[in-house]
Amino acid sequence: MRTPQQAQAQAQAQAQAQDRREAPRDDGTMSTALWIWPMLATLAVCLLGVNGTQLGTDELVTWEVSQRSPQQILAMMHNVDAVHGTYYFLIHGWTAVFGDSQVALRMPTVLAMGATAALVTLIGRRLFGQRAALCAGLLFALIPAVSRFAQEARSYALVMLLATAATYLLLRALDKPGKWAPWVAYALCVMALGLLHLIALTIVLCHVTAVVLRTRHERRGLWYFFIAVLAAAVCVLPVVMVGRSQASRQLFWLPKPSPWGLVEIWPQLFASGLCTGAVVALSALAWLERRENILLCASVAVLPPLVLWAASHGDTSYFRYQYALFTVPAWVLLAGAGLAGATRSWLRTAVVLAVIALLVLPDQRRMRGSFEHDVPHAADYAGAARSIEKYYRPGDAVVYQRGAPWMLDQGVRYYLRPDVDPHEVFLAATAAENNELFPTYCPRPAECLAGESRIWVVVPGNSSDVLRALPAHQALALRAKYTAYGTETLSGLTVGLLVRKP
Template sequence: MVLGPAGLMLFLGAWGIRRQDAVWRDEAVTYDMAHRGLPDLGATLLHVDCVHGLYYALMHCWFAVYDVTLGDALGAVIGLRLPSVVAMTAATAGVALLGQRLVGRRAGLCAGLTFALIPVVQQYAQEGRSYAAVCALVVWASYLLVLAVSRPCRARWLGYTGLMLCACLLHEFAALALPAHGAAVVLARLPRRDRRSWTCAAGAVLVLLAPVAVFSTRQSAQISWLMWPDPVQLLTFALLAALGALCARVPVRSRGPIGLRALGLPLLLLPTALLLLLSNVEPAYVDRYVLYYVVGFALLAGAALARLLRPAGAAGGTRGRRLRWPAAVALALAALLPVDVHLRSPDSRDDDVTAIAQAVRRMSEPGDGLLFTPSRRRIWRATRPHDFRGLRDLALERSPVASHSLYGTEVSGDEIRDRMLTSRRIVVAGDPAGQPLDTSDQELAKRATLRSAFAVCRSAAVPGARITLYARVGHPGGGDRC
């Protein structure tokens, strides 16, 4: 019941994990932060990204071991993503055990297999970010909640509190799982003792999380790029919510004080609904922030599938069930194969830092100027600094490490223009056409100087970026020739 789903998740996580060594910019941030010294990391978190501070610290410890043991053999990309594969495998095992505890062994097996086959689960199992670990912690906290109300024990409540606190410290929006757990406690009509125990546990989590949450509000400009939720993400949630509600109508018999619907439906619906409501005040919705909502869908769908695939009665029914199981899994794998293959391609993420760095290297010569437009795209050089060696970052004032920031600081627009006018050739790594243009003094100076004093030599489109080589018009050294 556990090994089958966990083994499937481990296989799916390992399949195509390198993604042709493509790394997207959020993973590049993880790599950069994890390779800073702990004093530098702590100083940076005081200014930016403290919401991911615990994750970066854990990844720093992981890379300290990985780089000197397996790094040369397996490569940095696998090291970046391997913890997420392990975390999602643990989450799958937890979903299977949770389904077994709520309904039965067959429901647990179906729930674990369903969870492993969901494309968004496979996506974040192969990303060097905290979302897989958060999902695993919420799953196992939910399991301990079910155990604690079935057989009350202080150790289980302490375990639940500890796991939820760790999940929230890895990412604050894990706290949105608490209302789902609270709804399950209320809907199950538990004794007052259990309700009081959950209230104390949830209160302790929120009190201990509060200082970090309050401090992180000072860094809310980091998500200022968020607008109204992405339609594809909303459609995915709406589809899973509708299917989950439909599966909840299939009659199943729950085995404990907390029923399947009492936990599954709130976990599926409440975190995303609350985050969408919060987004009406300040845009904050991205599906990965509440990735654990798919756990509710997997539990409901798993129980419904177990009911529909149950043996008809006698030995013939059992043989039929044995035949149907491999066929059902094979059919699901075949139906999802195009999506799964796409998720393991470099084009599946917003950009490809590796392809961008290689394009810059091919287009440049030692001594050329270099510009990132906008400046936050300087993160593109974090994982492959050797591809930028010999280039002069014309706008850079202080490096990301020296400035305790993610992207470094830049000089004024006037100084950028003066530096650009001393260059014969400039390689520009920028966003593709159609993206919003930053209106800072520095970005305005970059664009104006390129238009007035430089001509385009050649340009190349790579996933999520455009690399352009400019030459100075009328330069005394013949810079108008590319």
């Protein structure tokens, strides 16, 4: 005759066996053959036109900060941009090895998107099976936002990779919830995610769903999860403290979102209204899949934007679609499951994927526009650099109209040849010397002019009088001693040349 304890143990063993039978098997050999195709497809799409779009404002900040010494980057983090400090250190090391060309600056994010596609496929096989996994991985490659942020030298693609890796490591840890080693790997990944972008830690709230449902027969897993999250939080706490003190300065320009913002954010996440509609429609078809798996993916897809929206009604707004990009893999996992369940054959699946590829083709082309990363300014930094190079003489000086969100100085300097180096006449201290993102200028511009015979002026907008766009005290000093020789109007900016009066 069985005791109550024996009966309970047998019931738990039967429930666990049933869970294993219901869950899709994760065959290592099949997974290896599976993830490589979405990864290669994503890399191919993301590399297409990677050098065609000019660096945007945020990318120019990445380049400028990455050229500083580690000590200067650390000193800057005490004043501004501490939340991006980890990324700046990574790019500093990367450019030291591979250089700072456009391709080199963007290659870490291209590789991150390829790795994310592989992880999406592995997670999809674990949750929904082989066909759904391949569908999800290939859908990921087709999404215009994936190409867009694979080709941007900022942290968003790396954040997406780490967030997806955290979900994958969580599922592996839940396979053996009583073992501590998988939880250590999960904790390290969550810590790295927080160091790279604090807002992405909202994914941990979504992971609670999976942990509670999957550890109902093994409570040790629940304790390991909370210990792992607590350890990661302790490591990230210094960045949280500094970042919170800098938030109002860095995000002051973000307005509090209206209820309509919860509708607008979804097309922004995918960089395509048609792609959004297709992904959401396919995701709705996944409702017949296993409840635990659907809840995990749905919570990761939907909950972080809702949390950001709610948190943005305090002192500082955080509601920016880039901060929620890490939810895209969860959407494609749901869509992949829905597509696999609806089509039931590889031929039909291929037809649907081909139709989606055609639907998003105009958006994919738009993502590769010359000034896509600098909307709405569309400043032609490379064109300005060519204009200066064409007529440059050794000893020439330059004046840039500065001020957020413009990065005219960094943009033109990036595209100038190394042998073309006009000095800035009104510059008192560089941004690096200030441990800031912006430099300081001579308080009395007339005293900073040292008899330069020619001065280039680069200002935003299109104007025949470039001096009109400069601060009044700088324009007054220049008008007194210089006359306009000529101007060239480019997309988003104007380049002028001043010559000294006789």
